[in-house]
Amino acid sequence: MKKSFAIIAVALIVLSLQSCIVSQKPNISFFDNPSYNYGGAQFTSINVPMFLAKPIVKKSLRDEGESEELINMISKVSDVKVMTIENGNAAMLADFTKYLKKDNFEEWMTVRKEKETINFQAKQKGDEIKKLMITIASGSELVLVDVSGKFTADDISRLINYSEKNDLRNKVLK
Numbered sequence: 774m775k776k777s778f779a780i781i782a783v784a785l786i787v788l789s790l791q792s793c794i795v796s797q798k799p800n801i802s803f804f805d806n807p808s809y810n811y812g813g814a815q816f817t818s819i820n821v822p823m824f825l826a827k828p829i830v831k832k833s834l835r836d837e838g839e840s841e842e843l844i845n846m847i848s849k850v851s852d853v854k855v856m857t858i859e860n861g862n863a864a865m866l867a868d869f870t871k872y873l874k875k876d877n878f879e880e881w882m883t884v885r886k887e888k889e890t891i892n893f894q895a896k897q898k899g900d901e902i903k904k905l906m907i908t909i910a911s912g913s914e915l916v917l918v919d920v921s922g923k924f925t926a927d928d929i930s931r932l933i934n935y936s937e938k939n940d941l942r943n944k945v946l947k
Contacts, residue, residue, distance in 0.1 A: 778936040801917055802853050803872045814860050846928055852921040861915040866908070869917075878906060881929070888912060893929070900925060 799805050800818035827847055834844050858865075870892075878894040885891075889911045896904040902925065906917040 799856060801856050801919055803869050804856070804858075809868075811864060811865065814858050814862075816861075817857045819855045821855065823850060823852060834881070837945070842931065846924075846932065849924055849928065850920060850922040852917040852919075854917075856917045856919075857871065858915040858917070860913050861910075862913060866910055866915060869908070873906060878904070895929070902926070902929065903927065 796818045797816060798818060799816045800820055804811070804816065806829075813837045827850070830847050831844050834847070873894050876896070878896045881893040881895050883890065883892045889909060892908040894906045894908070896906075901923055903921065903923070905920040905922075905924065907920070909916040909918075
């Protein structure tokens with residue numbers, strides 16, 4: 774019995790860790806359409822396993838002395854997908870935006886800094902935000918971050934205010 778349990782446990786761990794693997798295939802549904810002409814775009818996809826990431830992120834935030842409010846917001850995240858696109862183009866981004874509108878995403882905010890455009894779009898059910906799609910476009914490079922969870926508008930507002938106050942971009946680039 775112990776041997777069977779050990780084999781099943783190892784199999785589950787291996788299957789769950791497969792999501793850690795970086796892939797050259799798109800992990801966001803719009804981009805897995807074989808009939809769409811991507812014009813030489815190159816994809817890099819990462820699925821972030823939350824059972825591994827949450828404890829690490831929470832510990833890091835606590836070590837940096839961040840507020841418990843921000844740390845508790847991490848608990849609301851259930852899934853994160855990140856995809857980068859090299860050699861993308863404006864038409865592809867426009868088609869992706871149309872796709873999001875069809876899929877009931879609402880545009881929340883657009884920030885333009887220098888040569889970058891950052892777009893926040895959310896999919897809501899009542900007062901609860903189920904998905905947040907963050908699109909960062911800089912020339913022919915695109916970064917898409919798909920965050921699933923159970924958030925409120927106040928949560929997103931606090932996160933945006935926090936990022937502006939603490940200039941997260943510079944922290945990430947260090």
